[in-house]
Amino acid sequence: MKKMVLxxxxxxxxxxxxxxxxxxxxxxxxxxxxxxxxxxxxxxxLSGSLQGGVAAMIETVNRRQKNFHxxxxxxxxxxxxxxxxxxxxxxNPPELFSYWAGAKTQELVDQGKLEPLDDIWRExxxxxxxxxxxxxxxxxxxxxxxxxPIGQHVxxxxxxxxxxxxxxxxxxxxxxxxxxAAEKLKQQGVTPFALGARERWPAQFWFDYLLLRTAxxxxxxxxxxxxxxxxxxxxxxxxxxxxxLLQKGHFNDNANxxxxxxxxxxxCTGEAAATLMGTWAIQLLTGEGCGLxxxxxxxxFVFPDIDPAIAKVAVGPVDGIVVAKxxxxxxxxxxxxxxxxxxxxxxxxxxxxxxFSPSLQVGKEYYSPLRRRILGEVESSQHWAFAYDLATPIAxxxxxxxxxxxxxxxxxxxxxxxxxxxxxxxSLSDKQTKKQ
Numbered sequence: 001m002k003k004m005v006l007x008x009x010x011x012x013x014x015x016x017x018x019x020x021x022x023x024x025x026x027x028x029x030x031x032x033x034x035x036x037x038x039x040x041x042x043x044x045x046l047s048g049s050l051q052g053g054v055a056a057m058i059e060t061v062n063r064r065q066k067n068f069h070x071x072x073x074x075x076x077x078x079x080x081x082x083x084x085x086x087x088x089x090x091x092n093p094p095e096l097f098s099y100w101a102g103a104k105t106q107e108l109v110d111q112g113k114l115e116p117l118d119d120i121w122r123e124x125x126x127x128x129x130x131x132x133x134x135x136x137x138x139x140x141x142x143x144x145x146x147x148x149p150i151g152q153h154v155x156x157x158x159x160x161x162x163x164x165x166x167x168x169x170x171x172x173x174x175x176x177x178x179x180x181a182a183e184k185l186k187q188q189g190v191t192p193f194a195l196g197a198r199e200r201w202p203a204q205f206w207f208d209y210l211l212l213r214t215a216x217x218x219x220x221x222x223x224x225x226x227x228x229x230x231x232x233x234x235x236x237x238x239x240x241x242x243x244x245l246l247q248k249g250h251f252n253d254n255a256n257x258x259x260x261x262x263x264x265x266x267x268c269t270g271e272a273a274a275t276l277m278g279t280w281a282i283q284l285l286t287g288e289g290c291g292l293x294x295x296x297x298x299x300x301f302v303f304p305d306i307d308p309a310i311a312k313v314a315v316g317p318v319d320g321i322v323v324a325k326x327x328x329x330x331x332x333x334x335x336x337x338x339x340x341x342x343x344x345x346x347x348x349x350x351x352x353x354x355x356f357s358p359s360l361q362v363g364k365e366y367y368s369p370l371r372r373r374i375l376g377e378v379e380s381s382q383h384w385a386f387a388y389d390l391a392t393p394i395a396x397x398x399x400x401x402x403x404x405x406x407x408x409x410x411x412x413x414x415x416x417x418x419x420x421x422x423x424x425x426x427s428l429s430d431k432q433t434k435k436q
Contacts, residue, residue, distance in 0.1 A: 040333050042072045042321070043087070044098035045080035046353075049261040052283040053352025054098075057150065060348050061339045068336055070096075078199055088113045093324040095333035101138035101147055101318040102390030103397065108322070109141040115323040115330045117145040117337065124338035133384065134358045138318040147320035148337050149358035150349050154316035154378050155205040155387070156300045158281050159274035160267050160292075163190055167273075171301030175213075178304050182250045185273050193245070194272035195255040196263030197408055200401040203255075204388035205276045205315060207404060209303035210238040212313045217383045224392045226429070230400075230422045239418055243411035255408050268292060276303065278316055279374060282354030294370040302377050314381040317390055318358060399424045 046054040058072045075083060087093050099105055108114050127135065130149060139147045167185055172178040182192035197203040211220050215234035222228040252272060264281050266272035268290035285292050292298045321340055323330050339345060346357035347366060356375060364372050389397045403421045407414055
């Protein structure tokens with residue numbers, strides 16, 4: 001009898017224990033199984049005053065496909081230039097990063113840091129999405145595809161419409177009219193040209209256009225590639241013309257202390273009449289901090305003719321996305337690139353950046369009237385040229401941009417500045433020869 005009671009108690013205890021365990025399990029939330037999504041990292045320099053469009057583009061890419069998630073990291077525009085080299089030298093660089101087409105991309109290709117895109121380019125028929133000019137100049141290096149274009153900008157003068165109207169001015173069509181307008185504005189207490197050269201590159205557009213409008217694109221190409229000298233008469237003429245404007249007080253006094261956005265703000269407030277800058281300035285001039293309306297509060301004009309016999313050239317950069325060869329998932333990352341080339345992604349990037357889509361599938365009707373007019377000026381130009389720092393070997397470009405800041409500070413010394421610049425370039429060439 002005692003044994004039966006003991007067995008009964010043990011059975012009851014087991015049943016109670018099982019009941020408690022089942023009750024607990026029924027109250028637990030079943031773990032959610034998330035779909036397996038491969039994360040692809042993208043580093044970019046489109047931050048701060050240049051951030052427009054990139055977040056919307058990445059959001060579009062993530063929405064358009066479900067196999068990957070692009071995790072973007074925005075880095076300071078200037079810090080990016082040195083940081084990316086350190087990152088690529090490490091063991092785990094990001095799969096994707098934005099980069100400037102031209103000499104900067106060529107440098108990384110020559111160093112073996114970038115993954116060729118020829119296979120995915122063929123599979124996605126990307127030749128049909130971009131013009132041969134863009135493909136050849138921005139995407140192709142050493143005969144292979146390396147860069148997917150996502151944005152194109154052109155440098156023009158943006159001017160405050162009210163300031164011009166008050167001075168009775170219209171956009172100048174030639175150099176004489178530009179100088180005359182500057183004199184008139186200066187007499188009325190307005191700085192004719194705003195320049196923010198703290199990071200050096202914003203000053204390059206003055207050198208680019210002055211050289212292209214006086215010596216032409218063929219000579220500029222020779223200078224960029226080192227077969228012409230900075231002590232040549234054409235370059236001295238350009239520095240002399242620029243120095244003349246500086247000495248007459250046609251630029252803001254603190255040009256080397258401001259960045260490009262601070263200079264554009266002077267145009268917004270009417271302290272300065274115009275600034276020579278890329279179309280990314282549109283997002284600043286129309287943004288919350290300024291709020292000018294296109295074609296009402298501000299407008300544009302191209303750098304005027306100096307020698308009418310010289311072919312018209314437009315200057316600007318092309319931004320793109322490249323794949324790091326040493327990244328862990330670079331093969332997977334390449335599969336994402338066609339989504340950045342889609343018209344929806346290209347449109348969102350263009351809308352926020354102020355520039356233009358390199359895609360043939362984005363028509364002119366997509367742009368505002370102001371930007372359609374700017375695009376018309378680009379199309380009427382016989383040539384397109386990358387800006388100085390994207391058309392010149394990196395080491396030489398660094399020296400050249402230093403000379404622009406020196407000219408701004410000491411315009412009366414322009415010939416000595418050029419002499420010293422050429423000496424430095426010669427020294428770089430000597431060092432390179434010794435290495436070989």
